[in-house]
Amino acid sequence: PAWLRRLCCCHAGTPSCRMTDANASGSSLASGAAQARTVEEIDRLLAAAECVKELDEAGVKRLALALEKRITKNQELRIKFADDPSRFLESEELLHVAIRDVQQVAAFPSLMSVLLSVGTVRSLLGLMVHENSDIAAAAIGALQDFTDAETLADEAAAENVAAEISRDQGLGMLVEVLKRLSDRDDHEAQAFFNVLGIVENLADARPESIEDIVEQSSILTVLFNRLKMRDFSSNKQYSSEVLSILLQSSAKNRKALQRDNGIDQLLQCVAQYKKKEVEDPDERETLENIFNGLCVSLLDMTNRTMFLRCEGIELMLIFVRNRVFASHLAVKVLDFALLDSRQACERFVDVLGLKTLFRVFVRGDKHVRKHDDVQTFEDHLLGCILSLFMQLSDVRLARVAAKFSENDYEKVDRLIEIYARYAGAVASVDSDKLRADGADDDTVAEARLQAGLSQLQRTCLLLAYAALTCGDAGFRHIVKQFGTRSLSISFVHEILQEYAAEADEDDTAKSLAAKVRILARPFAMQKE
Secondary structure, eight states: OHHHHHHHHHHTTOOSSSOOOTTTTTOOSHHHHHHHSOHHHHHHHHHGGGGOOOOOHHHHHHHHHHHHHHHHHHHHHHHHTTTOGGGTHHHHHHHHHHHHHHHGGGGOGGGHHHHHHTTHHHHHHHHTTOSSHHHHHHHHHHHHHHHOHHHHTOHHHHHHHHHHHHSTTHHHHHHHHHHHOOTTSHHHHHHHHHHHHHHHHHHHHOTTHHHHHHHHSOHHHHHHHHHTOSSOOHHHHHHHHHHHHHHHSOHHHHHHTTTTTHHHHHHHHHHTTTTOOOOOHHHHHHHHHHHHHHHHHTTSHHHHHHHHHTTHHHHHHHHHHHTOTTHHHHHHHHHHHHTTOHHHHHHHHHTTHHHHHHHHHHHOOTTOOSHHHHHHHHHHHHHHHHHHHHHOOHHHHHHHHHHHHHHHHHHHHHHHHHHHHHHHHHHTSOHHHHHHTTOOHHHHHHHHHHHTHHHHHHHHHHHHHHHHHSHHHHHHHHHHHHHHTTOOHHHHHHHHHHHHHHHHTSGGGHHHHHHHHHHHHHHHHHHO
16 A cells, blocks of 8 residues: 555665655765665565455554544653653654554545544644654654545545545645745655645645645745756746646646745746756756746746736747757747737847847757657747737838848748648548548547647738738749749638638637738739
């Protein structure tokens, strides 16, 4: 059972889960533990699981009652002999054992309701702030098992425990524990990691707790403080995962960033990487989590205004210019920031972002190598340029259009190169064959999207804008290049018409559909 494996790891001096040393930039604590106890000894302890007696309701109540007695006795001795720890040391050892005994119930999820009925979960919450860090860590470990649906193999049991923790300021207590813990001490670092595990378990078992914990506590600030630390650790990585969960799962939580000056905090978290090349895979994942949190936060227009006020566009452009690992993540943020925002697009042009954006558009990003990454990266690049065309006017729009005319239509040629790749991939999806094999419309649409339909649509729109803004000479260049590459220019018209039809289905996008049909006209005439 999970509780016994955790206990064996504890005896061996090993962390009970995937925690690694917070003070050694991700280096594992497990290596030292392997020397502390041999594999044979650990196997012997695991074999002891065969000796564990099956628990019933009466047995669980006895364990719970024993725990309450140990808690009471320890409290009495601590008060009576406050100046002589040796007098209450034995009571704390017995209390530690009692917590471990209660933790056995995680192997019997059908009996979790008994622990809930006698208040054991509330008692364990109180023990998280015990003066003895070993007892506090044991209580945290037990709660982590009790909220883990995978460990319990029972989602309903985990949900019931999660609901109990969420009552009476239990969520706030978890965050207060996080505030007390430091990475300077290995035991505290492990406890911090395990509390984050409880928070993640709560999010899985009881999704509404995602909003409750943000509303009732300062967890966002706690996570930001951890993420702003320069040294990398597993706790920093886990903090980024929990932050990403909180922000991606709830619009209400994204609004809460306005209360905690969260956009500025997020920018501070990523700013330390503006000149740093990140090689460690775990640290790269951490950075991706933070950037993803920043992206979804910009779906809220008030957050986007704060992003502009905090010079977020300027910071993202620094990432792109420096060509560090996070540069492609910064392009993604810019795509979210510019979407449907005239103010952001104007700011982007005013701070000389065009040169930076089009340089990476032509040259690409050395950090984007996998096919899926290239496809996603290009989608965000195309999205940035498309937003500029759709939101700007007058002089600023002319500056964008001029980019496609310069250097003998270099950017147009790059667009055609991208078009050729995605047009071939999308055209190769045989919709009729898929339907003949039993695929429904959603399956066919998904196959086309995976082939690059979104990127193709954006590329066709940009080709249409280029044809419109670059004049007759620009359009003749497009036609000539299509002929040279044996590409079908009528397919551009087909894709644009399909895009307009999709927009027509959305009442809020009918004006967009009309604009797309106008942009498609030159390609229709060429078709004829």
